Amino acid sequence: MERKELKAISLLLRALLVLIGLACLWQLHLDLYPVRSYYSMMLDPMDPAASVYRRGFVCDLLVCLSVAAVFPGLAVLWSLFRQVGLGRGFYQQKRLRLLAWLAAVETGLLAASDIMMLSFRVDRLGSGFLWGIPSMLDGTMLLYIGLTLGSAALTVVAYALGQSAQKAAALQDENALTV
């Protein structure tokens, strides 16, 4: 592939990363509102629903943390995509390993928020098992489960690519030594 072509692809990928960053910032801004309102409501110990508010606070806080955890991953992806534009080889094992770790943390946070969200919806099962499941797995829930699966897939792929990069780097070092 030509150098110019690679540079254009690298720029396109980084522009998309900037847009994702902006979307995540907006999402974080939207998600912080329920966290603040739950926090102010759960402070009243006389309120009989204080425990529900506390659970809501933890759930929304986990969602906020999972959105915030995207930013370090975006930074690592930025540096990876920058290397694509420079036309260097597959010598990125450290970045890929870091990306795998960050994706694993993201998966954990998303999975925890999924469990919290499901615990809020579990009483919907009372309307009968067959009709309860669709009302429990609503649009928001499905979106979060999908994101968790996607994040888990990214973890495995980044780990596998990191292993390949390590192997390629070892071969390159060996070649450099023998030449």
Add this chain to the structure above:
Amino acid sequence: MHNRLLSRSLRALVLLGAAMWLYLAADNVYHLVLAARGLAWDASYGTFGRSVRAEAVILLALLPALPILWDMWAIAGQCGTRRGFDDRTALRLRRMGRCALATTTMFALLVWVMLYDRAYRVSEQMNVLQGLYYRLDFYVVAILGLTLVSAIGTTVLFLLSRLAEKAALEQAVNDLTI
């Protein structure tokens, strides 16, 4: 052993993705039928029309995900063997890239439809920021994010397919020279 474990975990994720795809498709068809019935009952009411349009675009966005899952299953299986990138991998990656491009387009169309449907929420008295609050709600931002991620996936798959083609060509040259 290590490769086999990676392959199995990838395949398990693909299976979970397929199960979710089936559930989403069934849920979407159910809602599409409900909205179409509503539209037949009262064509003047805009909500049913909006629902039919949005559900139809979601269904169209779901369709290209099926060949992607199929090819991911095959590539995940290849991770477990000692074979590297070959002609067939390049072909699969290219097909996945094309399907990812179709998904990106459909997601972009969905974002446009959602923004169009939310236009009635914004009045002339609101300033730009207030208008943004009413337009860019959780679902719009989530689908917008998915569109961007899908666009990155398309580009990366295109790059990987070119790499696979190169690797397959080098392998063929090696085979010839040996």
